[in-house]
Structure formats: structure tokens, C-alpha cells
Amino acid sequence: MGQLSIVELEQENQRLLLLQRVALLASENRTRSEFFAVTLAELQRFFCVDGGGIYLYSNIDSPRILTAHLGIDSQLARELQKIPVGQGLTEQVLQSNLPYNWTDLRGAPNLYCQAVLDAGWRSLLVVPVKTAQQTIGALFLFQRISRQFSHPEIELLERICRILANAIAMTELLEKLEWQQQQANAGQHELERSRAQLRAHLLRLEESYRGLEQTNRSKTRFLGVASHELRTPLTYILSAAELLQLKLPEAEEEVLELIATVEQGALRLQSLVEDLLEMARIESRDLYLAKEPLDLGQLLTALQLAFSTQPNAREISLTLTPLPANCTLLGDRHHLQRALQRLLDNAVKFTPPEGRIQVNTCSCEQSELYNKRLTLEKFCPDFFAKPLADEYLLLQIRDTGSGIAPDQQQNIFDTFQSAAKLKHHGNNPKTGTVSGIGLGLPLARGIIEGHGGMIWVDSPADGESGSIFHVLLPLHHLLRDPGIKP
Template sequence: MTHNAAPDTLSDGEGARVQREVARLRLLSRLASLAATIRDRGLLLNKVLQQLQEFYAVGSCGIYQLHGPVSPLHLIASLGISPELARELQKVPAGKGLIAKVVKDGTVTSWLDLQQEPQLYCPAILEAGWCSYLAHPLIAHERLLGVIFFSQNRQRQFSLEEIELLGHCCELIAAAIDTVDLVEKLEWQHRLTHASQRELDRSRQQLREHVHRLEESNRSLEQASRMKDRFLSLASHELRTPLTWIMTATEMLETSLPDLPDDSQSLLKTIHKGSNRLNNLVEDLLEMARIEARVIYLARESINLQIFLGDLAGQYAEETLRRRLILEIGSIPEHISPIGDYHHLRQACERILKNALKFTPPGGAIKLEAVHRTSEELRQQQPEMEPFCPEFFCREPLRDHIDVCISDNGVGIAEQDRLQIFDKFHGVGSINLHGKHHHSVEGPSAGLGLPLAKGMIEAHNGMVWVSSPVDYRKGSCFHVLLPLYLPNRPSID
């Protein structure tokens, strides 16, 4: 029995098919190699077009890039196209030209004879001899990146096999373009990050230099402030003794020489009055020094607000009557009391009340009242209050307080002055204008009363702040916050 041997050679048709398949694989391999090794966009696309032009034996070819669905197409690479025609084809508006259908549908499109195409965007291609045209979309991750096109100066019908191979090539090209775009973005981001880091390092160095200069300036200012405080304290102590002699001498002269002429009596009274005023200033300076040095003793006792505000108003009843001012006591909460040193707190509130008397014109009104303020209410007003005493809100937990309000309808305090009035020696008004009906505060004042009040109230773990209506000329309200009296719980450090 005989068997037919299998042929060891391929037929001509099968051999041609194998050769075409090998050529296809070689083309795809070369394109993949180019995409993997070249990161320069222009060089990569030119190399790709060379491979495609040689394989497909076309007269010219090119690649358009699309940056958005309604943006124009830009010719970013081409072969076999004259510079003049390339300039004509450089930019194609959205929806125009042969490839508008490709962009719209995202599918491959071909023309056998461009002479029969009535809606050419660039008639110059006919002058260049273009006849057949094939355009294929470049899609990566379902996003249209651009279009690749072939043109031929004769009629040519591209086969389905050629179009299918071009589809695989376009997948590689689109992936390569997408990768190059990503690499360029990453490189740009890296350069930007590097530049930002250099700028950040430079800013940090400048900041360190500024901080160093500020620290030097602060040390100098602190030293100057300490020297000033020592000088004021020393000067106050040194002035105290001669002032006592002067005041004692004038009192003795007034008592022992009652028959002095009127001019001499007036002169003695002027000396005594000036000495008293200077003595009060010296006492204020010494009080400020004790507060800043934290060497002042504070009693801890429950304060009856009815008695406290009544004493405060009664002390100035005669002056308010003489100056035709109305001084009234408003509502006061019952069954709760602040805690503190009665004598020192009264002095602090007296200073604030004196300030209200100075800046309230005849016929004006001053009101004393107290309000129970919960910790939640204080937190709500923290943005407005905190600039006056940041340390107040650093205490945890924030407790309820008594708010002693001293309000008036006098001159008022402009917003830019509300913090500065509590600075030592900062004047917000001329002493000549006190008690007169002016719409603004002008010129300097002594500048110790309110800082002393602030220092004493903060020594009680409280705070003082000031508010005014939108039209500040309608008066102001000073708020003195004092901790509540809680039996068996210390409230003052």
C-alpha cells in the first residue's frame, strides 16, 4: 500500500500570503520599536511616516493632531508634501476639509478621486496632483488624538487588508503619541516642580534672613522697652519723695498763713493742684510697673454687683450732675457674682468710667450694667474680641463670665484706634476736647488710664474690649469680662 507524501514546498499563492504576513509583522515590529525607543515627538512621527510611506508606496502622507473636539487640526508631521502646500494644510478648522467626517465619526474614510469632491477645504491639493486619499483616526483610550492620511497622484483603491493593517499601525502610533504627551507633561511637571523647589528654597532662605533680622530688632526693642520701664520706675520712685515734700509744704503754708494775699493763695492752690496731678501720674507709673512685673497682690472674693456698680456710680454723681450728664445703672443679673479684688477692680472700672465722662458732651448719657455671658456666646464673638487679648481664648476650658458694660453716647472711638487706646502712652484725644461735642477724637492724651485698667483686669484672668456702632460717632461701649465666682474653685492664678 502506498501513501502520498505531504508537499514540502508552498504554492505560489501561499508563499505570497506568508510573505505579506511577514512584511506586516515586520512593519508592526519596526513601529513598536520606534515607539519604545524615541521620545522626541517630531523625530518619532517622521520615522513612522517613512516606514508607512515605504510600505504602502504612497506619494505623500501626514499626521494631524487634535487638541479638543471643537479645536482645529494641526499638521504636526508630513512626507512628500511641498513646503508651500504644507503651509496651506497647516491648520484645518473644526468641521472643515476631507477629514471632518473622520473626526466626526471616528472611522476610516477614503476617496478614489478627489476631482469629484465638491467640498475641498484646500483646493491647492488638486493643483499638487492629489487624486486618491485615505484618512484613518488615531485613537488611544477611546480618545481621538488626531488623523493620519495617505494621498496618491493616481486613482488607487486601498484593499481591506491594507486598511486593516493601517488600523493596527494607528493603534501603535496613537499609543506612542499618548505616551509622548504623557512624558512631556511629566517632564514639564518635573521642571515646574524643580523650579518651584528652587523658588521655595530661595524664599525659605529669605524668610530665615527676615526672621533673623526681626529677632535682632525684637531683642533691641525689648531691651529698649526694659530700659524705658526701668527708667520710668526709677524716675517715679525718685520723684515721689520731692513731690511729698512739695505737697506737704504747700499744705502747711495754706494752713499756717491764712492771711496771704489772694494772688499768693491762688499760687499755692495751683502748686498744690499741680503736685497732686503729678503725684497721681507717678502712682500710675508705679502701678503699671507692679502689674507688668506681676508683683501685685490680688484678693479673691465674691463681688456683689449691685453694691459694686452702685458705689461706682455714686462716686461720680456730683460730677455728672455738674456737667449735665445722665449716669444710670441698667440690668444686673441676680444670684451670680464675679470673683476678684474689689479695690483693684473698682479702680480699673473707675478709669474706664472717667474715660467715658471725658468724651461725653453735656446732655449725654452713660450707662452701667452687667450681663451673664456663656462660653458659647464668647466663642461666637471670638473674632471680634480676640485681638484685644489673644491669651484669653487660649485658656481651656473657656468658662462663663460676667460682662460689666460701661457705655456712652459720646464722641466714640474710630475702628483703627480701638486696639491702640490700650497701649501705654498712646493718646487718642486732646485733653482740651474732653467733654466737648466733637465728632472725632483729636490729639494726644495722658495715655495711662486705659492700659492700667486693661492690665489689672487681665491680672484677674479677665479681659477688656471696646465696641462701637457702625457710626462710631454715636458712642462706644467698654466690656469688662470677669470670671464667675464658683465656691471652692480658684478662678485667679
């Protein structure tokens, strides 16, 4: 009796050693296939079986994958892999989630793969591989003789299968973590690459911006120098034309017409030179603007008088609405009147005969401007970055011309962008418009923005043809801090 106890203790010791070896294998840094192969070899040696294998699956309805096998040739392994879900002896164990031992396969009613009998299999033990949460596969051992596994042997295999299941779960977790780490590393690499590209792109943009600034400064200097250089010969031409008219009062009519043509061309060129000089001063922020109280009524009266003397305005009606009370402006009368005159000339230029031009004026509160901020910033992005007046004068010049397409309304204020070249504006042959060089509206904008205001254009809300140019000028009140919003 004492000798039997020693045998039992030795057997238990061997079982514990096997568990230790399998646990050690699970803790080593091996691939899954290596771990399964070494484990099956340990089980074959310990249980003295002819072979075995391990089925794994991701969920109950997924195919059972013969992940590892020992003592099974490749042809039989392919046959075992073909067993459909829900069929065969292994499926019986997976559904019951309990181990089962077939001592003689020849009488097994649920045997699906008859090829195992041809391979000489007689007994089979299948043990589910499961974690505490779920079953993930099955371990099977076979022998070519009839065999009944003992209860301690089956318990030992169940414990080994739990080690297998936990090792598989840990391996999958580590694989996921490794994949996530690879993704993170790839993302970090891509981020660093994107940052490098962004830095290179920013450097190129800075270089381009500096180049554009230099080009713009060169252009402004050229305009200023060229305009100054043109002034002297133009003075000679105009003086000569005037002198010829005085010296040859009784010359032939054709000669006098030629002299008049020369004088008109020189005057037009002189006007162009003055515009170029003024644009150069505006772009270089070198234009002096006086700050003196202005009477808006006198400005509009002067505009109305100038309008009545224009030959192409005789068939166009001009209407001025009454001025709002207490409209005091602070600015440069000469430049401001010229800016408004340019806008009125532009309206006349693109209004057909028997058309109408209407000049409306009203006061505008600061809060109203903030409500239109998204629209106004398209025409003057810096307007809201500076201190705003409490109240503004809004002057609107509305014509009944062909109008300006919405996608082109911002472009007409660009330098050398003639409005007559834009689609839907000035394309009516009845207006008789002649394309200019595109300085009138940019000059008007520069003067108005120099007075702390802004200008924009849109189409009439009532659906009629034409355009409305809006001029915003601060009234003579204290300025409010830009951080204070209504």
C-alpha cells in the same frame, strides 16, 4: 504553484518586517516629527511611492494639520494645508472612517486642491489613523502614475496606521505626564521657596518680637526708675509749699496764689508719678493685689460719695440700680475702688452738663460669656484661656457723652492713648474736657484683669448717644475647669 506560495510567504515576511520596524520606531525615544519622517521614508521605500503625508486633528470639527510630509514641496504643502474642514478627498475618508484608493485623480469628483494635479499626482491612497476609541487623522500615499493598491497592501497600511495612532496617543500621554511633572516640580520649587521665605519671615518676626519685648521691658524699667526718682524732689516741693503757707500766712494775695499754684502742680505731678509707678508694676506683673472678701455695696457708696464732691459733676445726675443678691467679691479693696473710680471719672469727664450717668449691676452666667466670646476676645484675648468662674458680676457704667466710634473702642485701653483724642469721644466743647496722658483706662483694665475679670466698651443698643463700659468680675465661687464648656 509551490513557487507562488514561496513568493507569497516572502511578501508576508516583508510586511511583517515592515510592521516590526514601524513598531520599533514607535517604541524608540524620538520626537513626534522624527518618528513621522522616518516612518514616511520607510513607507515610501516599501510601497515604491513618490511621497505621502500625515494629517492630524484634535476633534472632528478642528482644522486638519498637515503634521508631516515627504516628496511634497513647501508651496504645495501650504496649498494642502488650506483645504477647509469638510472638503477634499481626505475628508471623505475621515467621514467614512474607511480607506480609499483613487487610481486616477483626474476624474475624482471631490478633489479640492487642483494643485496636486499640476504637481503630477495621479493615484492616491488615504487610510484613517485611528485608535480603538477615535479617529485622530489620516495617512496618505501618492504616486505620479495610476496605481491600484492591493488588498494586502491596504490591510498592512491599516495596521501601520493603528501603530501610528497608538504611538501618537502614547506620545500625547507622555507629554501630558511630562508637563504635569514639570508643573509638580515647579510647584515643589515654589513651595520650597515659599517655605524658605516663611522661615526667613518667621526669623525676622522673632527678632522683631524679641526687640519689642526688650523695648517694652526697658520702657517699664524706665518708668519705674523715673517715677521713683521724681518722688523725692516732689516731696521737697510739696513740703516747701506747705512750709511757705505756714510761714507766710499774711503774705500778699498774689504770693499766696503762686504758692497754691505750685502746690497744685506738684500734687498733679505726684498723682501722675503714682500712676506711672502703678502702670510699671502692672506691666511687669509686680503689683500686689490682696485677696479678701469685699462688700460691693460699700464700694459703690464710696464711688457715689466721691462723685458728689467733684466740681464738674454738679450738673450731672448719677443713678445706681439695686445690687443683685449674694454678690461677694474677692479682691483688693483699695485697687479695685480706684479702678472703678477711674471709670466713673472718665464718664464724668465726657458727659456734658445736664447729662446722665447710670451704674447698673447684675449677675452673669458662664454660658452667657461663651455666647459673647468673639466680641470679648477682641478686648482680652487671654480671658478664655484661663479657668472661668461659674458666675460673674457685670457692672455697667453708662454715660450720655458723644460716644466712641466702633473702630476705636479697643484703642482707648492702650497705654498713653487718651480717650479725649479719639474721634466722637470728648469732642463736645460743652464738656470742657482736657486731654490726659492716657493712663486711666489702661490702669483700670490692668487692675480688673488682675482680679480675673475683664473690661470692654460698646455703644448703647437703643441708639442713644454715649458709651457703656462693662466691668466683669468673678463672684466668690469655686472655679470651673477651663476645658469644660456649657
